[in-house]
Amino acid sequence: MKHKTNSLTIQDETLRDLPSKPGVYIMKNRSAQVIYVGKAGDLKKRVRSYFTGSLDVKTRFLVRKISDIEYIITKTEYEALILENNLIKKWKPYYNINLKDGKTYPVIRITSEEFPRIFRTRRVVQDGSRYYGPYPKIHGIDRYLELIDKLFPLRKCKGPLKKRKHPCLYYHIGRCGAPCCGTIDREEYRKRVESIEKLLSRDTGSVIEDLERKMKTAAEEQRYEKAAFYRDSIESIHIVEAEQNVQDFDTDARDYVVCVCNEGHFVFAVFQMRSGKLFGTEVFRSRTLTREEDAVLEFIMLYYRKGHAPPDTVFLENSHDLTVAAEYLTGELGFSVSVRSAEDRRDRAVLRLARENALQEMEKWNRRLEQDELLKEMKELLSLSRMPRRIEGFDIAQIEGKHQVASMVSFYNGHPDKKQYRRFHITSHGNTVDDYESIREAVARRYTRVLNEGMEEPDLILVDGGKGQVSAARGILKALNLDHIPLLGLAKKEEELFRPDEKEPLRLPESSDVLRLLQHVRDEAHRFATTFNKHLRKKDIFLTTLQSLPGIGAKRSKLLLQTYGSLDEIARQDSMAVAELLKIGKDRAQEITDTIGKIRKEKPGTITP
Numbered sequence: 017m018k019h020k021t022n023s024l025t026i027q028d029e030t031l032r033d034l035p036s037k038p039g040v041y042i043m044k045n046r047s048a049q050v051i052y053v054g055k056a057g058d059l060k061k062r063v064r065s066y067f068t069g070s071l072d073v074k075t076r077f078l079v080r081k082i083s084d085i086e087y088i089i090t091k092t093e094y095e096a097l098i099l100e101n102n103l104i105k106k107w108k109p110y111y112n113i114n115l116k117d118g119k120t121y122p123v124i125r126i127t128s129e130e131f132p133r134i135f136r137t138r139r140v141v142q143d144g145s146r147y148y149g150p151y152p153k154i155h156g157i158d159r160y161l162e163l164i165d166k167l168f169p170l171r172k173c174k175g176p177l178k179k180r181k182h183p184c185l186y187y188h189i190g191r192c193g194a195p196c197c198g199t200i201d202r203e204e205y206r207k208r209v210e211s212i213e214k215l216l217s218r219d220t221g222s223v224i225e226d227l228e229r230k231m232k233t234a235a236e237e238q239r240y241e242k243a244a245f246y247r248d249s250i251e252s253i254h255i256v257e258a259e260q261n262v263q264d265f266d267t268d269a270r271d272y273v274v275c276v277c278n279e280g281h282f283v284f285a286v287f288q289m290r291s292g293k294l295f296g297t298e299v300f301r302s303r304t305l306t307r308e309e310d311a312v313l314e315f316i317m318l319y320y321r322k323g324h325a326p327p328d329t330v331f332l333e334n335s336h337d338l339t340v341a342a343e344y345l346t347g348e349l350g351f352s353v354s355v356r357s358a359e360d361r362r363d364r365a366v367l368r369l370a371r372e373n374a375l376q377e378m379e380k381w382n383r384r385l386e387q388d389e390l391l392k393e394m395k396e397l398l399s400l401s402r403m404p405r406r407i408e409g410f411d412i413a414q415i416e417g418k419h420q421v422a423s424m425v426s427f428y429n430g431h432p433d434k435k436q437y438r439r440f441h442i443t444s445h446g447n448t449v450d451d452y453e454s455i456r457e458a459v460a461r462r463y464t465r466v467l468n469e470g471m472e473e474p475d476l477i478l479v480d481g482g483k484g485q486v487s488a489a490r491g492i493l494k495a496l497n498l499d500h501i502p503l504l505g506l507a508k509k510e511e512e513l514f515r516p517d518e519k520e521p522l523r524l525p526e527s528s529d530v531l532r533l534l535q536h537v538r539d540e541a542h543r544f545a546t547t548f549n550k551h552l553r554k555k556d557i558f559l560t561t562l563q564s565l566p567g568i569g570a571k572r573s574k575l576l577l578q579t580y581g582s583l584d585e586i587a588r589q590d591s592m593a594v595a596e597l598l599k600i601g602k603d604r605a606q607e608i609t610d611t612i613g614k615i616r617k618e619k620p621g622t623i624t625p
Contacts, residue, residue: 034060038096039089040103046083050107052305055096059087078111078305094343101317101344111305113282113314122157124148124216130202131177131195132209134170136161148216163252164215165191166245167227168208217290220253227253269327272358272366275315276374277308281381284315285374287366288327297370299377312337317344326353331363333371387430394530398515398522400502404476405429408462409537410489411480412442412454413545422458423545426474427537438462439548452488455479459492466498473501480538482507482514482521490516506538568608572598586612 039059043052056062066079090096104112125137128144136157140147164170169191171177173184177196186192193200193208214223231246272287284300306314312332320326326345332338335357342355358364391403398404407427414420426436444457459477466473477493479485486505493499505514511531512521524531568576579597580586586594586609595605 034063034087035089036060037089038091038093039087040096040099042086042088042103043078043082044084044086045081048084050103050109051081052078052109052111053100053103053107054306054310055093055100057093057096059089063087075305094340094347097313097317097340097344098348100314101348104314104317113302113304113306113311113318124157124160126209126212129177131171131205133172133174134161134164134212146213159252160216163249164212167215167249168211169193170205170208170212171195215253224250224253268329270329270331270363271327272331272363272370273312273316273319274333274367274370274374275308275312276371276378277311278378278382280305281378281385282306282311282315283374283378283381284312284319285370285377286319287370287373289366290327297373299373301377301381309334313341313344316341320345320349326351328352329354329356331356331358331367333357333367384429390430390529390533394533397524397530398476398502398504398513400476402475404502406472406474407476407478407537408474409478409480409541410455410458410462411538411541411545412451412458413542413548414442414454420454421545421548422454423541423548424458424462425537425541425544427533427540430533432540437544439544451481452484455481455485455488456492459489460496463493463496463498467496473498475502477501477503478534478537478541479503479505480508480541481505482512486514486516504534506534508538511535 036058038055038057040053040055041059041063042050043054045051054062063085066075066082071079088099090099108114122136122138123140124147125135126146126148127133128146169186171192171194172186173196180196183194183197183199184192187194187197187199193205195202195205211223211226214220227246227250231243231250234240234243234246270289272289274285276283276285280303282302282304284302286298286300288297300315300319302315304311312334316330316337326349330341330345330353332341332355338355338357342353345351345353345355358367388403391405394400395403405428409425409427410422412420412422420442422440422442424438424440426433428436440458440461442454442457444453459479465471477489479489482505486503489505490499490503493501493503499516503516506512507514507521510521510523511526512523513534514521575597576586576594580589589609591602591606591609594600594609595602598605598608
C-alpha cells in the first residue's frame, strides 16, 4: 500500500487542492503537536467541511486550534480506518476518543503462572492471564470467589511459587492445595483450574454432575458432613446463576454497543450477553471532537483492543457502521465476528436497555459538568487561584456560655463529604461568651493537625460571621503560615461576603448559584454545631437527673451513661446487672431502677445523650 503525504496551510486555494480520495487527515496546532486524526472516504469533502457552512460549537473550537493539516491517501476507506487507528495509538491526540470508565466493574483474573492464582481485580494486564466478567454487582463476584475457594482452592501466595517445608494456614483450613510443599501435583492443580473456568463460563453441567456424584458417595460412606457440603455447594451454584436478571434462550455470545452524544461529550455502553444471560455491562465516557458518525467505529477499535475478545455477534444501532466494523474485527484482530443491526424485538430491547444506561450516565456527567461550571464561576467571582473543590466551613454553638462547641464541615465538588466532618469542645476561655476566641481555637486545632499529619489543605475556608470572625481566623492561619488558603466570611443578616484585606463586603444576587452553595456550607456547619450542642445539653440533663437520686454521684452517673445511654434503658435493666455495674447492693439497685421508671412515667420522652 502506497501513501502520499502532503503539508498545507489553511487557505481556500489549498483546501481546494485536496484529493477526492480516501485517506487520513492529521490536524496540528501551532506547536506542530498532533491534536486530531480522522479518516475519510473523500478527503476533500471531509476536510473542507471543517471550514465551510454552519459549524457547531465543538467544530469551531477545533478549527481555531488548527495551524496545519497533513493527509495520507489510501486505496480504500477500510485502509484509512486501519491507518487512523495506528496513528491514534501512536500520537494519542487530545481531541480523539480517550476512554474513561463511567463504571469500572471488577473482573475475575486467573493468572498465567505455572500454578495459577485467582482473585478479583479492576486492572486488565495482557500477560496471558484469563479474565471473566465484568461483574456489575460486587456481592456476585465475591459469592463466586467464595464458592471457588471452597470447591477448588488455589494458592494464595503472590509471585512465583517458592518451595516450603511446611504448608501455611490456608492448607490446614482447606483453602489451598499447598503446591509449594508438593501435596498436589501439576496435573491435579490443572484440573482444579479447568473446573473453575467451566464454572465462570457458565458451563456448570459437568461441575454439578461431579459434585452430585461426590455427594452420593459421601452419603453412602456415611460422611454426612461432607455430603452436606457438596449439597450446599450445588445450591450455591444455582443461586449464583439465578442472580442474572436479564435472560433469553440464545446461547450465542453477543455484545450490544450504543453511543450517546452531547456537544462533544460521548458515552458508550456495552451490554454483554453470554449463554442467554446478561453477563456484564460497561459504560465509558469520552470528551472528543470526533464526529458522531465516526465515534462508534473509533470506540470499537479501542474497546476490543484493550483486552476484550469480541463475541460471536456485535449489535450496533447504526447500519452504516456494520461493514467496516466487521472487516476490522475479522481482518485486523483475527476473529470471526458478525456485526449486525437489531432486527428482532429481543435485540432491539437489549439495545434500548443499553441506551437507557448510557443516557443515565450522560445525565450524571452533565450534572458534574454543571457543578464544575459553578466552581469555575466561584473561582472567578472570588478571585481564587484554583478551583474551590474542597471547601471547609466553621460555626460556633453555645447557650449562655455553656457547652461551647465548634463544627467543621467539608464539601467536595459542591457536595457534603460527611466523613471529613469534625467537631470541637471549646475550652480556651471557660464559660465566657467569645465567638472570636472560639473561632481561633477551632481553626488553630484543625489546621495544626492538617500541618502535623500532612493532610490535604482545603481550597477555601468559610466561617459563619463577618469581619471579626474573618480577622480571628486569619490571625491563626497567618501564625501557621497557611494564610495562602483563601478565607471568606458569610454573615447571616445581609448575606454579605467578607474577605481579608477588603473593606467593603461582596454582595451577590439572591439568585446566584455561588451564593446558594456558600449558604449551604454555612447552614450545614450551623446544623452540625447545633446538633452537637443539643447532644451535650441532653447529656447534662441526663447526668443531673441521675445525680439527683440518693447515693448516685458524678462517677456512678457517668458509668450508667456510658453503659446504657438513656434513662429508659436503665429502667429496663435487671437490678442485679445494675448492682454489679455500680458495685452496690441488689436492693439499692432495685430502688434506682424503680425511681427512674417513675421519673420516666411522670416525664414521658426518652432523654438520650
